[in-house]
Amino acid sequence: MEEGISPFQHESDARLRPARRRAQERPIPGEPLALDKPEVKEVMDTETGRHLPVSVVMGTDYEKLMQLRMAVRTQMRKSDPLYRCSLCGVAVHICRAKDKPKFFFRHQHEDGSCPAQTKGELSQDEINARKYNGAKESRLHRRMKDWLCQCLAVDGRFEDIAQEPTWKGPLTGSRRRPDVRAVYNGLPIAFEIQLSTTHLDVIAARRDFYMQEGGLLVWLFAEFDTEHRRMTDDDVFYNNNLNAFVVNAKTVEASLEAKEFLLDCIWAQPVKGGGHSGLYRRVVPFHELRLDPKTQQAYHFDYETAKRQLEAEVESEKQLLRNDFEAWMGATGYYGPEASTQWSTFRRRFKQFDVELPQYLGEFDRPLLTCLYSAKNNRPWGQKHKHLVEVAHRVANSEKDHLKWFMHAVRKYGRLESMKAEGQHGLWQKRYGELRTEYDTDPAPFEPARELQPMVSLLFPELLPLP
Known part of the structure; x- marks a missing residue:
């Protein structure tokens, strides 16, 4: 053990607690x-x-x-x-x-010349001096460094353990003094204890330093929960694959007994529809963590991989719904004896993706979808016309509120030139020019029904963003 480190004392160390925090609005x-x-x-x-x-x-x-x-x-x-x-x-x-819990952009430098004045009450240096440096000298901070060194010392996977060493960067030419430095299976690791506010610029600078120097920065907390999390905690958590690590008297005692470095790991899991779950917790040995110096991440639960898998599952479900709905519309199922029952089923399926369809099939804007499906399939769809340009004329004459999205689809699907070649030469170009003049005079009749945008976005993701 490094000279000057005080051994773990169960009774006195177990009483150490981080300073009480007020609940943070999320x-x-x-x-x-x-x-x-x-x-x-x-x-x-x-x-x-x-x-x-x-x-x-x-x-x-x-x-x-x-x-x-x-x-x-x-x-x-x-x-x-x-x-x-x-x-x-x-x-x-x-x-x-x-x-x-709202956010804004602040100037990097402000001299008063910009009409937008964003200067805060405290500078970065003042915040660091008042909060971060003060916490560096707290008794809990000193004890956590001692605890960490003792936990690493009993775990044979760590070597070259040192408290507040000078880490010289031959590549960057800079220096850092992490709370604790150790080498784990050949990988240099800097452990930093997070007790109070650390400015984001400090966090970013350290991440960048250790990334360039081939090391790994691991942040450790004394506590971590939803109610009392600060912005500093979130800056670390959300940039560490939504994982955080706590070292306290209980984990230290368990580490010394097991003779391996144990941490209280906190993580979140992705949920369908976006966002993530509440916090999960488990005491895990350090050697079970996945370490990635390239991204400066250490984690127990691989949130990003789970998120990609969940997104792929959701997209597969959406695509199945798109296929089923297009087939149903194409087969004119909305005219059959089972139409109402089938419509109710589709309403439930759309609802899973936060898209509300009208309660009754008769209230549904079928012409909007028929013109979009026509553009997609490059032929009149669900109607008796022969050419796509006929659909365009129908929309122009009786469905002007569909024209903006229809022409957007025509361009996106690459149908513009082929549609121009259909029908009487130059007739559609002339009609479209007249419509542009009408639009410049009064755009209101051409405005799509925005309440239908979620449905169109779900069925035609390739058309996003919609005009």
Whole structure:
């Protein structure tokens, strides 16, 4: 054991607890994550040059936003920002509002020249000095470093164990002093204990350092739950394959008895329809974890693989529904004696994917789907016409509210040129030109029924995004 490390004391160490935290308000699933009235209202995507509303960039998926937050910070540190303020061009990063689980973009540097003022009350240095550095000196932090060294020492898979060593980076030319450093089966590992707020830029810098140097950064918590999680905890959790690790007196005692490093592992599992479950917990030995220095992840449950498998299952179910519904519509099943029963079955199947169909078959907008299926199949579908251009004229004359989506489908499916060649030469081009003039004068009659957009999106994913 390293000199100066105090051995584990059951009675006194078991009484050590992290500071009490107030409950943290969590985002409501499915609700927008951006502030309602942010200072920076639009940002420029530096890859595409497009200017996007912040509500679109941040979306409603908290998991994705936490991963985007890390990516934005990482790239900004490399002087290659993902987003810039649309007004002034300064690089921006994602911050959480102080009093609510909403997010906004803040300038990397602010000199007052931009109309959007995003400067916070505390600078990054002040936050680090007041919270992070203070926690570094707490008794619990010191004891956790001792505990960790003792747990690693009894596990023969670890060697070169050291507390707060200087890690020199020959590739980066930088240095770090992790709480504990060890070599596990030839892999250098830096263990950092997370007790208080660590700024995202610090987390991103450390991840980048150890990634470039061929090591692995593993964060350890004294506690981890849903109610009291802070933004710092989420920054680590959502960028570590939704896994977190806790070391406390119980795991230390179990490790010393088993002579292997044991951790309390916390993870989430993906659920159908998006999002993830509540937290699962299990004490697991370190040697059962999967370690990935390239992504800087250590995990017990492979959330990303499970998510991809679940998404594939859901997509397979959606495709089966698409095929069944198209076949039913094509066979004009909606006219048969079993139509009402079959319609009820389809309503239940669509409902599984959060798509509401009308209660009664007679309320269903069948002409909309027949024109879209016609574009998809390059022939009049479910009607007595001979050519696709005839469908186009029908839509133009009596279903103008379908025209925008129909022509979008014609272009997406590559039917535009073949449709022009059908029928009387130049007749459709002339008619379409007249419709464009009408649209410029009054676009209202051409506006699709937006309440049908979820159904169309499910049945025709290849047409997304819909105009």
